[in-house]
Amino acid sequence: MNLSRRHFLAAGTALAGSLALPAWAQNATASNGADLPPLSGRLPENPLVLTPRDRAGKQGGTWNHALVGGGSLSMLFRYQSYEPTVRFTPDWSGVTPNVAEKFEVNDDSTVYTFTLRKGMKWSDGHPYTTEDVQFWYEDIFSSTDLTTTGQTFWFAGGKPAELEVVDAQVFKVKFAEPNGFLPSSSPGPIRTRSRARRNIISNSSTSNIIRMRTSSPRIVAMIAGSHYSSVNAACRKTMFTFRTPNVRR
Amino acid sequence: MFTIAPGEDTERAVAVRNPYYWKVDTEGTQLPISTASTTRWSAIPRCFF
Incomplete structure (x- = not known):
C-alpha cells in the first residue's frame, strides 16, 4: 500500500478530532530529551504503510527478549x-x-x-x-x-x-x-x-x-x-x- | 536505536524507538509501536553475527 505523505497527513487531520493525541504529536522528544521536528518532518514523502495483521496498536511499552547466546x-x-x-x-x-x-x-x-x-x-x-x-x-x-x-x-x-x-x-x-x-x-x-x-x-x-x-x-x-x-x-x-x-x- | 549496543554490556542490549523510522500503520501511527526493546542473553558471544 502506497500512501503519500500529503494523503497520510490529510488522513491524520481527519482523525485528529477523534483522537486525544494526533499522530504527528507522537515522539515529540527524542529519548535524550532533545526536541524533534513534527512527524511530517521525520517521515519520508512516501512512507511505507503497514497494514496491521490483527489491529492497529498504540505506542508504548517495552518488548522484552531473551536469547541463549x-x-x-x-x-x-x-x-x-x-x-x-x-x-x-x-x-x-x-x-x-x-x-x-x-x-x-x-x-x-x-x-x-x-x-x-x-x-x-x-x-x-x-x-x-x-x-x-x-x-x-x-x-x-x-x-x-x-x-x-x-x-x-x-x-x-x-x-x-x-x-x-x-x-x-x-x-x-x-x-x-x-x-x-x-x-x-x-x-x-x-x-x-x-x-x-x-x-x-x-x-x-x-x-x-x-x-x-x-x-x-x-x-x-x-x-x-x-x-x-x-x-x-x-x-x-x-x-x-x-x-x-x-x-x- | 541502541542505547546499549550488543557488545557494550555483557548481559543485555537495549534499543529505543527511532523517531525517524519510515513506516507507519494504516491509522497513521508511526512504527515501531514499542518504546523500547531489551534483549538479555545467557552467554557472552565471541562475535555477534
Missing part, C-alpha cells in the same frame, strides 16, 4: 535490523519494497534501478540518500580490508557490479552478465535461492543497509546480500555498533 544472537539481528532495500513478504511468496520505494530490472537482468524514499532520514535526522550507497560501494564493498571476499551477489561474469548514482534517490547497479541473484541476496531459505535460479527476479531481496561506527569517523555501510560476511569482517577487527535506519543510536 551463540547462534540465537542472529535473532537480535533479525528483530532489530532486517531492513533490506527490498524485503521478503511475510509469507515468503515474493519481495516488497522496504527501504527502497521501488526497483526495476531490465530484461536481461544486467541493470537494476533502485529508487530510495525522498526525505528518508537516519535516526539522527541526517538525510539518507544515494550518497550513503556510494559510500558503501566505494569504502566497504570495494575495500579489501573490510570485505575479504566481496559480496558475491554483486558479482557477475567474474566482475563486480558498477554503481551508477543518478541522483539523490536513484541508483543503478550494472552487471557484466545477467545476475538474477542480486534481489535474492538477503539470507533466506533455500526455496528462495531456487526461485532466483529460475530468475524470478521480482520476488527476492537485495541489499541491506547498515551504519557501523568503529570509533570515528563513522562508517556508513550499505551491505548488500549476505551482509554477514561484511559484518563479520568488521567484527573481527573491532567491537562495533551496528545501526540501520531503524536501529541507530
